[in-house]
Amino acid sequence: MxxxxxxxxxxxxxxxxxxxxxxxxxxxxxxxxxxxxxxxxxxxxxxxxxxxxxxxxxxxxxxxxxxxxxxxxxxxxxxxxxxxxKVEIIPVELVVRNVVAGSLAKRLGQPEGAKLARPLLEHFYKSDELNDPQINEEGAVLMGYAKAWELAAMREYSLIVNEQLQAFWGGLGVDLVDFKLEFGRFHGQVVLADEITPDGSRLWERGTGRKLDKDVFRRDLGDLSDTYREVYRRVFGESLPG
Ligand SMILES: Nc1ncnc2c1ncn2[C@@H]1O[C@H](COP(=O)(O)OP(=O)(O)OP(=O)(O)O)[C@@H](O)[C@H]1O
Ligand SMILES: [Mg+2]
Incomplete structure (x- = not known):
């Protein structure tokens, strides 16, 4: 109940x-x-x-x-x-990138939109107080945030998720630019946790470049509710009831 x-x-x-x-x-x-x-x-x-x-x-x-x-x-x-x-969240967020955008573009002074030759995995220490600073694998291990084998599992799973999501969105004419994943520990195993949503992803409509994700809100590009309804409609093939 x-x-x-x-x-x-x-x-x-x-x-x-x-x-x-x-x-x-x-x-x-x-x-x-x-x-x-x-x-x-x-x-x-x-x-x-x-x-x-x-x-x-x-x-x-x-x-x-x-x-x-x-x-x-x-x-x-x-x-x-x-x-x-109920997992113990591993305080290392994994970002998978297929196209240069967001904080990567800003950090390196590059324009958004360049396609990467293969997926780029980035790690961030999950800390609101510190604004989720980037960390490398060695740092995450030495600071005790995650074991090396846990990070290896997270990376492997993230690449599978990327392949699956890219294929799915590609079929809908949408490019998966990047997304963030959280993992947790459950009875000694690493499992994918938290959410997979347009809040934590960048989704660009192929051809038009229209953004179908939370950047619409971050950058005041339009109505996020309308955008998310559109995403719903495309994924489920019908409008959100009501
Ligand atoms: N299966 C799970 N077991 C335990 N905790 C989880 C699980 N899935 C998600 N969480 C945690 O639950 C919280 C969900 O809330 P929300 O996503 O709103 O948090 P947030 O404001 O983004 O804060 P945070 O910085 O902690 O992610 C997050 O802290 C997330 O890490
Ligand atoms: Mg969250």
Whole structure:
């Protein structure tokens, strides 16, 4: 049963809430309509974002599981709610890039849009206080954030996710520019956790370059709710009900 009473809330994030589940090995993740950018400096409510992202992430996580990537996702239990394995989040975020954009473009003073010859994997230390600074693998190991074998598993899984997502989006005429993944530890295993959504991805429509992701909000390019409805429609082949 879905019990989201306040005494069950264990964490309130920027985009999601985490609730205790009946089983101690599980949690309920509740997707909110809040959008934030620049580490929480810019905020807004985006109609139906939670419903859309919950369903999109469930859809992609299921596909990743089928492709051989262990995930924390168990099942969707409400319009905005997922039952997931409760993992210990590894504080190293993995960013996979196929095209130069965002912080990479800024950091290197390069224009956005150049295609990379092969996927570039970047690691960031997950710390809101520090604004998620970039870190290399050796640093992550020496600082005790992750074991070398965990990072190796994360990299391997990230490349599988990239292949799967690139093929999927390519089939819809959309280029997967980059995306961020989080992983966690579950009974000694590394599993893909958190979300796969347009909040943490860059998706550019092939031909037009139209952005179908959170950059629409970050850069004031239009209505994010309309954009995410469009993404929903393309992925599920029908409009979001209501
Ligand atoms: N399966 C899981 N088990 C435990 N924690 C999880 C799981 N999936 C995601 N999380 C964590 O739950 C939180 C989800 O909330 P949200 O994404 O809104 O956080 P956030 O504001 O982005 O903050 P953070 O910097 O912690 O990611 C994140 O801290 C995420 O790392
Ligand atoms: Mg998050």
């Amino acid at each position: 879905l019990d989201l009473t306040p005494d069950r809330l264990v964490y309130e994030g920027k985009a999601k809430q985490v609730y205790r589940a009946d089983n101690a090995d599980e949690i309920v993740i509740h997707y909110k309509d809040d959008a934030t950018a620049f580490n929480g400096v810019k905020k807004a409510q985006i109609a139906d974002k939670g419903v859309i992202n919950c369903k999109l992430s469930a859809f992609f996580m299921e596909r990743m599981g089928a492709a051989g990537v262990p995930t924390a996702f168990l099942r969707q239990i409400g319009p905005r709610d997922q039952l997931c394995r």
